[in-house]
Amino acid sequence: MSYDFDLFVIGAGSGGIAAARRAAEYGAKVGIAESGRLGGTCVNRGCVPKKLLVYASHFPAYFEEAQGYGWQVGERHLDWSKLIRAVDNEVTRLNGIYQRMLDNSQVQVFRDRGVFVDAHGIQVGDRKVTADKILIAVGGKPTKPDNIPGIEYAITSDEMFHLPHQPRRFVVLGGGYIGVEFASILNGLGSQVTQIIRADQILRGFDEDIRTQIHEGMAKHGVQFLSGTEGIAIEKTESGLKIHVQSGDQETVVEADGVSLAATGRIPNIQNLGLENTQVEVRQGAIAVNPQSQTAVDHIFAVGDCTDRINLTPVAIKEGRAFADAHFGGKSWQMSYDNVPTAVFSNPEAATVGLTEAEAVERYGAEAIKIYRSRFRPMYYTLPDKDEKTLMKLIVNQETDRVLGAHMVGDDAAEIIQGVAIALKMGATKADFDATVAIHPSAAEEFVTMR
Ligand code: NDP
Numbered sequence: 001m002s003y004d005f006d007l008f009v010i011g012a013g014s015g016g017i018a019a020a021r022r023a024a025e026y027g028a029k030v031g032i033a034e035s036g037r038l039g040g041t042c043v044n045r046g047c048v049p050k051k052l053l054v055y056a057s058h059f060p061a062y063f064e065e066a067q068g069y070g071w072q073v074g075e076r077h078l079d080w081s082k083l084i085r086a087v088d089n090e091v092t093r094l095n096g097i098y099q100r101m102l103d104n105s106q107v108q109v110f111r112d113r114g115v116f117v118d119a120h121g122i123q124v125g126d127r128k129v130t131a132d133k134i135l136i137a138v139g140g141k142p143t144k145p146d147n148i149p150g151i152e153y154a155i156t157s158d159e160m161f162h163l164p165h166q167p168r169r170f171v172v173l174g175g176g177y178i179g180v181e182f183a184s185i186l187n188g189l190g191s192q193v194t195q196i197i198r199a200d201q202i203l204r205g206f207d208e209d210i211r212t213q214i215h216e217g218m219a220k221h222g223v224q225f226l227s228g229t230e231g232i233a234i235e236k237t238e239s240g241l242k243i244h245v246q247s248g249d250q251e252t253v254v255e256a257d258g259v260s261l262a263a264t265g266r267i268p269n270i271q272n273l274g275l276e277n278t279q280v281e282v283r284q285g286a287i288a289v290n291p292q293s294q295t296a297v298d299h300i301f302a303v304g305d306c307t308d309r310i311n312l313t314p315v316a317i318k319e320g321r322a323f324a325d326a327h328f329g330g331k332s333w334q335m336s337y338d339n340v341p342t343a344v345f346s347n348p349e350a351a352t353v354g355l356t357e358a359e360a361v362e363r364y365g366a367e368a369i370k371i372y373r374s375r376f377r378p379m380y381y382t383l384p385d386k387d388e389k390t391l392m393k394l395i396v397n398q399e400t401d402r403v404l405g406a407h408m409v410g411d412d413a414a415e416i417i418q419g420v421a422i423a424l425k426m427g428a429t430k431a432d433f434d435a436t437v438a439i440h441p442s443a444a445e446e447f448v449t450m451r
Contacts, residue, residue, distance in 0.1 A: 005031045008131035010114035013040020015304035015316030016137030022324035024105040032107055033114030033124045038098040040139050042313040049161045052087045054345045057188025068384030080166040116274030133299045140266040140305035150234030154262040167191050171243050171260035173231050175202035179263035184347040187223050194224045194254050207356035213391045213409040217348040268306040291334055293323050310340055341421035343414035351417035354405035354424050360395045370396045372450040378443045392446050401429035416444045
């Protein structure tokens with residue numbers, strides 16, 4: 001049987017584009033469907049515009065610190081519209097780059113939604129195409145709690161990049177990655193930020209020391225946390241929003257401008273995809289796949305957030321490339337989910353790779369684990385005389401001397417942990433860290449001098 005395409009990809013986000021280009025480079029005839037802007041969540045309403053706003057939010061602190069180094073800093077104010085426009089222009093530039101990359105790889109781009117009509121057939125706009133293999137790479141989308149009356153007044157991260165005005169009073173519901181990043185951004189840009197979290201601390205699942213350090217750091221920078229608190233209703237008023245919250249049997253009201261952000265998690269974006277016209281299995285709201293990203297149907301595969309494994313852009317890209325290498329390049333390899341580094345671009349920033357202390361204790365027993373910690377004021381903050389601290393933590397298996405986890409909170413944590421992640425991936429021991437000569441003076445050197 002002949003098909004229109006060797007591979008058809010539904011969704012031109014990080015995973016879909018990586019797989020499509022790699023397969024086309026091996027000579028496969030590839031089509032890709034995307035109804036939104038090319039690049040998916042990461043480029044359009046995630047990592048990229050978020051990181052640009054993170055950079056913008058650091059300037060007030062830099063202006064203050066510059067004075068410790070003898071600089072006189074004059075009048076300054078933020079032009080919100082200019083910032084939002086500049087970020088959007090950069091996203092548009094990247095959309096163009098993705099289009100050119102797909103064109104250069106001779107991937108045929110369909111600017112429409114792809115919907116399964118049968119196991120080999122996909123409706124894209126008014127066309128039906130067929131493909132030998134199909135890759136689902138449709139990503140995820142924000143979800144809001146459905147038990148809070150008035151939740152429709154809260155926006156999600158999707159809308160955060162196009163706010164016409166800077167909110168003066170900004171309320172965040174949720175204490176995950178997205179909540180802490182936007183709380184830090186708006187706080188840095190000068191908004192008054194309240195973050196409502198139902199746990200006692202932000203970032204459930206991260207190492208406890210790291211959670212505490214970020215939480216305290218953000219609070220010191222001015223974010224007001226309402227811990228152990230749930231939003232119970234949102235009410236629209238003349239001047240903005242009233243968010244009714246409950247902590248134990250205490251009820252209070254927090255006021256926001258027109259916007260409050262619901263950062264309460266993301267779910268696979270697999271509705272209206274025509275999956276019912278295939279035998280693809282959906283488990284707990286996500287597309288079920290084996291370690292080769294294969295669904296219950298032999299020739300249909302899925303990568304990225306729609307499979308709800310580790311929901312990070314670089315993971316989706318690797319999953320996409322592993323699929324293309326195996327099926328179009330004759331090079332079979334399996335994506336490894338061990339020691340996947342990740343960063344939270346909060347202020348202070350955090351990054352981590354490997355096991356948390358709690359995970360290490362659970363896996364190897366408390367006696368087998370040795371913890372190394374270093375908490376210090378980086379040299380940069382001495383002249384501005386600011387009480388900013390960096391925390392670094394290593395988790396070591398005493399029996400094998402292997403470093404099981406490396407965690408950091410502080411400036412450049414993501415840049416530093418990326419290198420440490422290579423060491424962990426290679427199975428480095430504490431003796432290997434100790435044998436490495438420090439770069440002095442740097443903050444990173446603490447990772448090789450901890451005793
Ligand atoms: P997370 O799942 O990380 O966090 C959701 C937060 O919302 C938690 O604090 C959770 O609380 C809270 N929550 C959930 N439901 C409710 C509710 N009904 N009422 C009150 N609070 C609630 O989701 P995010 O949206 O922050 O991020 C989604 C994913 O996006 C992450 O898993 C991550 O992989 C990815 N991401 C990665 C980034 C990066 O790499 N820097 C940046 C942004 C996103 P509780 O802990 O109590 O359950």
